[in-house]
Amino acid sequence: MNTRSCSWILVIALLIPVSLSAHEQSQAKKRTAHHYILFEVPTFGGPNFFSNFLGPQNSLLGKSGTLVGGADTSVIDPFCFNMSDCFVEHAFKFQDDVLTDLGTLPGGANSQAFWINARGLTVGMAQIAEVDPYLGIQELRAVAWEHGKIINLGTLGGHESLSQAVNDRGQVVGIALNAIPDPISPIGFVGTQMRAFLWEKGVMQDLGTLGGPDAWARYINNGTQIAGVSFTNSAINPETGQPTTHAFLWQHGEMRDLGTLGGTFSEPFGLNNRGQVVGQSNLRGDPECNGSVDPCVKHAFFWERGSLKDIGTLGGSSSEALGVNESGEVVGTADTQNDQANHGFVWKAGVITDLGALRGDDCSIARAINSRGQIVGTSFSCAAGLVSESATLWEKGSAIDLNTFVPPGSDLHLTGDDAYINDRGEIAGTAIRPNGDIRAFLLIPCDENHPGIEGCDYSMVDDDQSSAHPAAARP
Numbered sequence: 001m002n003t004r005s006c007s008w009i010l011v012i013a014l015l016i017p018v019s020l021s022a023h024e025q026s027q028a029k030k031r032t033a034h035h036y037i038l039f040e041v042p043t044f045g046g047p048n049f050f051s052n053f054l055g056p057q058n059s060l061l062g063k064s065g066t067l068v069g070g071a072d073t074s075v076i077d078p079f080c081f082n083m084s085d086c087f088v089e090h091a092f093k094f095q096d097d098v099l100t101d102l103g104t105l106p107g108g109a110n111s112q113a114f115w116i117n118a119r120g121l122t123v124g125m126a127q128i129a130e131v132d133p134y135l136g137i138q139e140l141r142a143v144a145w146e147h148g149k150i151i152n153l154g155t156l157g158g159h160e161s162l163s164q165a166v167n168d169r170g171q172v173v174g175i176a177l178n179a180i181p182d183p184i185s186p187i188g189f190v191g192t193q194m195r196a197f198l199w200e201k202g203v204m205q206d207l208g209t210l211g212g213p214d215a216w217a218r219y220i221n222n223g224t225q226i227a228g229v230s231f232t233n234s235a236i237n238p239e240t241g242q243p244t245t246h247a248f249l250w251q252h253g254e255m256r257d258l259g260t261l262g263g264t265f266s267e268p269f270g271l272n273n274r275g276q277v278v279g280q281s282n283l284r285g286d287p288e289c290n291g292s293v294d295p296c297v298k299h300a301f302f303w304e305r306g307s308l309k310d311i312g313t314l315g316g317s318s319s320e321a322l323g324v325n326e327s328g329e330v331v332g333t334a335d336t337q338n339d340q341a342n343h344g345f346v347w348k349a350g351v352i353t354d355l356g357a358l359r360g361d362d363c364s365i366a367r368a369i370n371s372r373g374q375i376v377g378t379s380f381s382c383a384a385g386l387v388s389e390s391a392t393l394w395e396k397g398s399a400i401d402l403n404t405f406v407p408p409g410s411d412l413h414l415t416g417d418d419a420y421i422n423d424r425g426e427i428a429g430t431a432i433r434p435n436g437d438i439r440a441f442l443l444i445p446c447d448e449n450h451p452g453i454e455g456c457d458y459s460m461v462d463d464d465q466s467s468a469h470p471a472a473a474r475p
Contacts, residue, residue, distance in 0.1 A: 034447050035457040036405050040412060040431070041094045041440035044101060046072020046087040049440040050112060051418040051430060054187060056164065056218045057269050057322060057367070061420035061428040062116040066095040067442050068102075070112035070124075079137040081110045081127070091124055091145065094442065102145045105152055108138055113145070115165045121146050123163035123172050128152075132159045134191035142174050142199070153199045156206055158192040163199070165219050172199040173217035173226050178206070184234070186214050186242065196228050196250070207250050210257050212243050217250070219271035226250040227271040232257070237264075247279055249303070258303050261310050266301065269332075270324040277303040278321035278330050300332050302347070311347050314354050319345070323368045331366035331375050341382050344394065346375060355394045358401050364392065367419045376402075376427055378416030391416030391429050402427070405443065414441055424449050 043049060050070040052058055060068050072087040080086040091102040091113040102122065104111040107129025114124040122145040127138035142153040142163040155161040158177025166172045175194050182193040196207040196217035209215040212231025219227040228250070231243040247258040247266040258277060260266045262284030270278040280298040300311035300321035313319045316335025323331045330347040336354070344355040344366030357364040358379040366377040379399065380389035391402035391414035402414045412431040419429040427443040446456035 034445050034460065036446060037444045037453065037456055038405055038407075038410075039094070039097065039442040039444070040410075041067065041071075041092075041442060042099055043071040043073075043439070044090055044092070044099075045074035046085070046089075048072045048085055048087070048438040049430065050082065050084070050089060050438070051440070054162075054164075058418075059115045059165070059420070060113070060418075061422050061426065061442075062120060063118045063422050063424070064095075064120075065422070065424065065426045065442070065444060066093060066116060066120060067428050067440060068093050068113035068116045068122050068124075069440055071099075071440075075109075077109055079109070081137055091122070091126070093122065093145075094440070103150055105141060105143065105150060108141075110138070111143070111150075114163065117166045117170070118168045119170075121166055121170055123166045123174070125162035126150065126152075130159075132191075134159065135189075142172070142176060142197075142204075144172055154204055156195055156197065156204060160189055161197070164217060167220045167222050167224070169222060169224070170200070171220055171224060173197065173220045173228070174199075175216045176204060176206075180213075182213050184213060184231070184236070184242065186231075187216070196226070196230070198224075198226060198250075208255050210246055210248055210255060215248070215255075218268060221271055221273045221275065223273060223275065224251065225271065225275050227268040227277050229267045230255065247277065247281075247303075249275070249277055251275075259308055261299055261301060261308065265296075265298075269320065269322050270330075272324050272326050272328070274326065274328065275304070276324055276328050278324045278332075279303075280320040281308075300330070300334065300347070302328075302330055304328075309350075312352055314343055314345060314352065316340075316342070318342075321347070322366065325369045325371055325373075327371065329369055329373065331369045331377070333365040333377075344375070344377050344379075344392075346373075346394075356399055358390060358392060358399050361388075361390075364399075365416075366394065367416070368421050370421045370425070371423045372425065374421055374425060376416065376419040376421045376429070378419065386415075386417065389415045389417060391419060391427075391431075393421075393427065402429075402443070412439065412441065 070089045075088040077088045091111040093100045104126040105128045108127030111126035116122045126143045132139045140160045142161040144151045156176040157179035161176035164174040176197045177192045180193045194214040196215040198205045210230040210232045215230035217228040247268045261281040263282030266281035268279035300319040302309045313334040315337035316339040319334030321332040341362045344364040361379045363382040364379040369375045375394040378389040379392040393400045414431045417430045431439045431441045
């Protein structure tokens with residue numbers, strides 16, 4: 001991101017440890033911190049920013065520092081599509097200190113962006129004027145935004161669709177309804193079957209299922225490998241209200257069942273360009289799962305070339321993997337001994353390492369990891385829950401509260417409820433104001449990768465930041 005204008009930019013400091021000799025450390029304070037510039041992303045006149053419509057991990061921060069998502073307007077939505085506040089919401093792009101409304105389809109009210117690729121192609125959903133006869137709201141369409149234009153990707157014959165992800169080749173995946181009646185109605189859609197799709201050059205392809213009526217494509221890499229979930233049959237489980245659900249990997253026209261860790265449920269939360277898939281699965285003998293019903297003991301998994309590995313926990317019952325980088329390093333959250341807390345973890349080559357939490361906290365979640373091994377997520381009090389969360393950066397053994405970088409006078413609290421980091425070390429996520437309004441934030445480091453940014457202080461500053469120490473690694 002080559003930012004030149006700083007109309008409402010705050011200058012702050014980010015700790016980036018460097019190696020010093022014992023003599024150097026004894027002679028002076030370590031000078032190990034870079035300054036950072038913090039951007040508070042505005043809305044379109046309404047109260048809130050929204051980053052996640054359906055639950056899967058999104059990719060809202062581009063490689064060049066462009067941030068996308070959804071933001072409230074000041075217009076009340078008579079359909080109350082977003083039941084959180086009932087304001088009309090529009091997809092946006094934030095780049096170089098400029099907020100751009102990506103708009104919606106003709107006659108439609110709401111839109112939201114879910115993914116941006118390396119070229120800036122952005123995908124998500126937008127409403128049209130027609131009202132869904134089953135849901136009673138304006139119909140959704142999978143869309144892509146490119147060069148200032150919005151493209152309607154269509155459906156598979158039904159009333160709804162949405163784009164979930166896009167790769168650097170411009171291939172889009174998501175979900176679309178067909179015209180075949182379906183009484184199961186997964187994730188709130190009703191009426192007809194929901195199918196995973198691949199869209200390319202104006203053509204939407206139904207990817208099929210693992211034997212059941214419905215499937216959902218969540219991720220696609222640059223090798224056109226697609227990860228998602230599918231029902232494996234049509235039999236309703238009385239404990240979950242849905243059929244058995246498994247993660248899949250689609251490639252070369254074939255949908256492959258990734259299986260489970262012995263139970264009846266699995267789902268993916270990440271896919272890299274090496275075809276490695278991460279997610280969660282329940283275990284043999286545990287209660288049936290559908291991803292949201294408790295009690296349900298689930299473990300994080302790592303799938304590669306036909307092998308599904310149990311990442312395990314930090315001594316407790318459950319875990320989930322939420323992200324993976326191109327080196328196969330996995331991050332997520334896991335229960336500690338006797339399920340007393342859950343901590344963020346990083347896992348690689350069979351070893352899981354506890355990332356710990358910020359000083360004063362006893363719970364944490366690691367959500368994303370870049371190619372440099374920098375990890376972002378949230379830290380909070382287990383007793384207070386996510387209302388106490390603080391956005392957190394883990395780097396070289398230290399947990400750093402990103403709120404350290406919010407200067408006095410700002411009313412923002414960075415939460416990390418959704419957190420993103422790219423390979424340039426730029427960080428984005430959610431923040432909250434004292435009145436409860438939600439905002440997006442973007443942190444840009446004043447380092448050698450970001451020269452010439454107006455307002456950036458490129459000097460180093462003293463490091464007096466302290467943080468919690470992670471626990472030992474576990475095989």
